[in-house]
Amino acid sequence: FDEVVKQYDYDLKEKVQLSLWKNKYGSDRVFNFKSNDHLIELFFNIKGLRPIDKTEKGKPKVDDKFIELAAQRDTIAEKLHIYKKLNKLQSTYVEGILDRQVDGVIYTSMLQFGTTSGRFSSRDPNLQNLPRPREEDSGMHPIVLKYTNSIREGFVAPKNYVLVDADYSALEPRAFAHMSGDEGLRGVFHKGEDLYSRIAIDVFKLQDISADPNHENYLKKVYPEFRQKAKVFCLAVPYGAEASRISQEMKTSYQEADKIIKAYLGAYPNLKKYLAIVTGK
Numbered sequence: 001f002d003e004v005v006k007q008y009d010y011d012l013k014e015k016v017q018l019s020l021w022k023n024k025y026g027s028d029r030v031f032n033f034k035s036n037d038h039l040i041e042l043f044f045n046i047k048g049l050r051p052i053d054k055t056e057k058g059k060p061k062v063d064d065k066f067i068e069l070a071a072q073r074d075t076i077a078e079k080l081h082i083y084k085k086l087n088k089l090q091s092t093y094v095e096g097i098l099d100r101q102v103d104g105v106i107y108t109s110m111l112q113f114g115t116t117s118g119r120f121s122s123r124d125p126n127l128q129n130l131p132r133p134r135e136e137d138s139g140m141h142p143i144v145l146k147y148t149n150s151i152r153e154g155f156v157a158p159k160n161y162v163l164v165d166a167d168y169s170a171l172e173p174r175a176f177a178h179m180s181g182d183e184g185l186r187g188v189f190h191k192g193e194d195l196y197s198r199i200a201i202d203v204f205k206l207q208d209i210s211a212d213p214n215h216e217n218y219l220k221k222v223y224p225e226f227r228q229k230a231k232v233f234c235l236a237v238p239y240g241a242e243a244s245r246i247s248q249e250m251k252t253s254y255q256e257a258d259k260i261i262k263a264y265l266g267a268y269p270n271l272k273k274y275l276a277i278v279t280g281k
Contacts, residue, residue: 033080036062042076049074085144089131093151097125106155137224170195176238180274184267194220200230202267203260229260237261238275 031038039062043049049070051060067084070077097106109123122128131148134140140148157163173195177185188198188211197219198211204226210217220227232249233241241249247257265272275281 033083043070043074047074047076049077082141082144085141086147089144089147089151093130094154100125137220137228139228172235172238176271176274180268180271182268182270182274185271194218194227196227196230196234199234199264199267200226203230203263233257233260233264237264238271240279 031042033039036059040060043062043066044051044060051062052066052069053061053063055061064084067077067081071081072078100106106125106127108125108127111121111123131151133149133152134145136145138145152165155163170189173185174189176182177189184202187193188195191212193211194213197209200206200219200223201209201211206219206223206226208217209219209222211219213220229250233246236246236249243254243258243261246261247254250257250260265275
């Protein structure tokens with residue numbers, strides 16, 4: 001985290017959440033970023049931002065939702081948002097796991113009956129909850145992306161052993177394709193195409209673009225922003241997300257989100273029929 005300390009003047013090792021701010025009277029104010037009262041003073045009284053929610057006692061909330069929204073237009077909120085992400089990585093995935101190591105070895109408990117679905121679960125530490133590697137077009141800040149993707153690099157197999165990372169490949173979309181019988185969705189997996197690229201091409205009517213990762217006009221190489229948009233609604237819509245939720249996630253209008261959902265279901269008509277049966281809508 002030395003790079004972060006240099007760039008943002010945060011002392012992560014000692015966890016000192018302090019920032020100097022010169023107020024309009026010219027005096028120095030010290031703010032503790034872990035103090036809700038200090039953050040209320042900073043964002044609402046000094047910087048004049050508007051709260052989006054209040055606590056039960058009527059105080060403005062400075063929660064993750066507020067900080068994420070404020071980060072889009074306020075520099076301090078943006079840095080605080082980055083700091084909180086990094087602090088979670090450090091406390092949960094670095095300190096939380098290293099505290100349980102024994103002579104450099106991590107032992108976890110695998111529970112066969114730990115979930116209602118019957119899947120194996122991991123506990124103390126939960127190694128199934130490690131942050132998955134993210135791509136450059138994920139929308140993450142570069143520094144958060146760097147350290148998110150570095151967590152798994154800390155796991156090294158002993159000599160003469162290898163680490164095996166096994167997971168289902170696009171389990172939910174494959175289930176949607178199978179259950180709905182939609183040939184368009186099935187074709188994605190039969191042809192070895194990239195799911196998000198194919199959906200983006202079909203929904204946004206992109207011409208002369210390929211969903212084949214090996215093609216020179218592969219969508220992710222040419223227009224990665226469209227592929228990123230498809231990630232937002234591809235699974236969310238089959239799980240029941242409506243235009244209000246999609247508009248919030250895509251940071252667009254309700255009307256535009258509704259148009260995208262209709263285009264998505266229109267491109268895969270059997271998926272639309274299947275969802276209508278399942279939801280009764």
